Amino acid sequence: MSPDNDTIITAGPLCDGPAITANVQHNSEGALQLFSASCAGLRQHNDDACAVRLPASAELQRHGSLAAVADGVANAEAGGEAARAAINGFFSDYYSTPETWSTKHAVARVLHSLNSWLFRQSGGSSEIRRGWLTTFSAVIFKGTSAHLVHIGDSRIYRVRHGKLECLSRDHSHTLGPGRTFLSRALGMDAHIDVDYRCEELQLDDIFLISSDGIHDFLSEMVLTELLLDFCSSTPRQLIDTALQAGSTDNLSGIVCRVNSVGLPQCDELAMRNRELPFAPDLRPGQQLDRFLILQELHASSRSHLYLARDQETDALRVIKTPSVNFCDDPLYITRFIAEEWTGRRVSHPGIIKAFAPATERRCLYHILEYIEGQTLRQWMQLNPQPKIHQVRDLLGQLVSALRSLQRLEIVHGDLKPENIMMRNDGRLVIIDLGGADGPGLREQLHLSGECPPGSKNYAAPEFFFGDSASHRSDIFSLGVITYELLTGKYPYPERLGNHHYRLKSYNQMRFTNASSYRNDIPHWIDAALQKACATDPMKRYNALSEFVQDLQIPNSQFKAPQKRPLLERNPLLCWQLLALLLLLSHLLYFF
Known part of the structure; x- marks a missing residue:
């Protein structure tokens, strides 16, 4: 049968014997051709599931085409249900993810959610016989790349220039002749570890996604011969040949051929x-x-x-x-x-x-x-050293906005008071997204890895080493803005002039305690600011909520600083007092 390009087809428990009664095809005469088939084989029920989707042009650009095979674990009570739930859930959720997400991030989020659901269906048990367990292998064809996702012992193969290569690694251990133990599967554990890799597509590449009912019974030579003779009946031929070779398992396979590779797709x-x-x-x-x-x-x-x-x-x-x-x-x-x-x-x-x-x-x-109001810079000039609770309120507004960017996997990259407006009602609005960056933007718009740093006094130090921006970069900029709101100063020596700023090491930058400018700033707020503005990104807060929490409630890990000896605090005065004592002792000696 020939479905519409935007239709999902799932092959499930559709046959009662060795005959192949479940065969589905998904064909495009354009850049990609997809064909699939599934069969119960000699078993009574088919616990495999497979599906393909080649959507229309707009969705194709945003999320790409998708082919996936799931093989329900035979020893599990609900292996078949798990396989079908994994296929249906992944196709539904993946195509609903924001297009600002990178493919890798979208896949990770969707599979984490699916795994949690399957694990709960098993009652939170890791015991295989009680579980909703399934393998899962998928290929997402997007632009000029193939994104491979894999967990379990289903496999992903590629034939290129007549040579077969297995692109996935079985997550299983051999226990003896004819006995293997599956070490990883969806639903097996509360946490999931999925293999991901990205491969560039080439003209005439042929991909195969198969369950073990096929590849465990066919040699690489036979697989290669059948795939090189690519046509709409190739999946059926794979199943037929595997059955003749003695396969006793369910059998599912999807084959795909790349007919053309053009320029990278872009919005x-x-x-x-x-x-x-x-x-x-x-x-x-x-x-x-x-x-x-x-x-x-x-x-x-x-x-x-x-x-x-x-x-x-x-x-x-x-x-x-x-x-x-x-x-x-x-x-x-x-x-x-x-x-x-x-x-x-x-x-x-x-x-x-x-x-x-x-x-x-x-x-x-x-x-x-159009936003009526003033920039945060103008407000700071009119309100030097505002109350700490005012700063907390402003910070909370900015954190809320930055969280919405984080959920979309976007780094702002150029936070500064000039890029923040305060409406007439006191609400803050970030007004410039010119420095925005993230994996999804690079995939969709093909941004280069180069990301020019924002303003020198607010840009995170890693920018000046050529490192990629991250959400920790925005936390650094937010920490500098919070510090400046409280003190009217920068936490590090001001970087003046229009020349290119050079940074040799993180140790080159010395933090100045905010309390040296305001006596009413407690040590725990000072410590929170120092952590947010840490030069090394790995020493900063990992989450915006942690920074907000530490500015509101004293963190017990932030110990009050010990009073330093006079020699450290004021060396000149220390030596002056010592000289005076020596003089007095000298005078007393003679009188």
């Missing part, structure tokens, strides 16, 4: 935006598509912000245009486009909204919400 809107010319400098009264320019709000060497009125809705909007200084800089253009792409996928009151254009744009620009 369609982002691709179109790359072709747009830069907007000219705008003046009040000018028209840009449906927007009437009212005034210029901000101008820098990198971008321009204009207040504009949407003449269709009468709403005030902010138009952000790129600077013509970078019209020939591909990295700048990609990151400018990525800012809009990110903004349209984030929904939080503490992060500025980006709107989709209603019509085709004549040039490159963003449409952003």
Whole structure:
């Protein structure tokens, strides 16, 4: 049968004997061809499950095509139910994950959730006979890559240039002739350890995902011959040949051939935006598509912000245009486009909204919400050294916004007071996503690994060593902002000038206690700030909630500092007093 491209097909317990009565196909005449089959073999029930999906173009770009095989553990009471639940749950949940997630992260989250559910179905028991246990092997074809996911003893093979290679590793141990013990499976334990790898696709690659009922009974030579003769009936031929070779297990197989490998797939809107010319400098009264320019709000060497009125809705909007200084800089253009792409996928009151254009744009620009208020920098200048409880409230708002980015696997990368607005009602909004980064953005938009550091006094030190940004980088920037809110100073010596900042080692940076600027800052808040602003990312907080907690409630691990000897606190005074004592003793000796 030939299903629609967006249909999931699952092969389950559909046959009663050795005949292959369960055969499903999923065929695309384009870049990918997929065919699958499943059979109970000589057993009464089929505890295997397999499924394929080749979605339409938009979903194909976001999540890719998917093929998966699950083999329910035969000794488990609910092996078949576990296999079908794993297949159905993975297909449903994976295609519901945010497109800002990397494939690896999405797979890990979905499988962790599935494993927890299967383990609970077993009553939290690791005993195999009582378990909802299944193997799981899948290949996600996305862009020019194949993402491989594997747990158990099902297998993933690839034939390239006529040579067969097994890309997965069996999670089993041999107990003796004909006896093996499965060491890993979905539902076996509360925690899960899944193999993941990413392989670049090549033209005419052929993939096979099979349960052990096939590959345990066929030699590599036979597998290679059958796969090289790729056609819609290849899965049936694999099952037929395995049965003839003496297979006594359930049998399931999915075969796939790569018919073409083009350019890496990229978000369609982002691709179109790359072709747009830069907007000219705008003046009040000018028209840009449906927007009437009212005034210029901000101008820098990198971008321009204009207040504009949407003449269709009468709403005030902010138009952000790129600077013509970078019209020939591909990295700048990609990151400018990525800012809009990110903004349209984030929904939080503490992060500025980006709107989709209603019509085709004549040039490159963003449409952003207009926020009435002042920047956090302006508020800090008017409110030097605010009360600690005020700072806690502001910090809580920023943490809430950053958590929404973390859930989408996005690192902001350029937190600073100038990039944070305070609405007239006192609520904070992060207004600039130009430094946003993350694995999902790199997959979808093909951002390079290069991520320029933000402002020198707020950027995490690892940026200056060329390391990738992480959520700990945002925690460093947040720690610096919190420190500055409390003291009006930076926790490290200010980095001045426009020259490129160089950092030789983390030890080069010396933290100054906030209490040296404000006597009312307790030692435990000082210690929390120092941990958040630690130069080494591995010594910082791992979670934003931990930082917030330690600013509200004293952490018992933060010990009050011992009073230092006078010689350390004031060496000059110490030596002066010592000299005076020596002089007095000398005078007393003579008188």
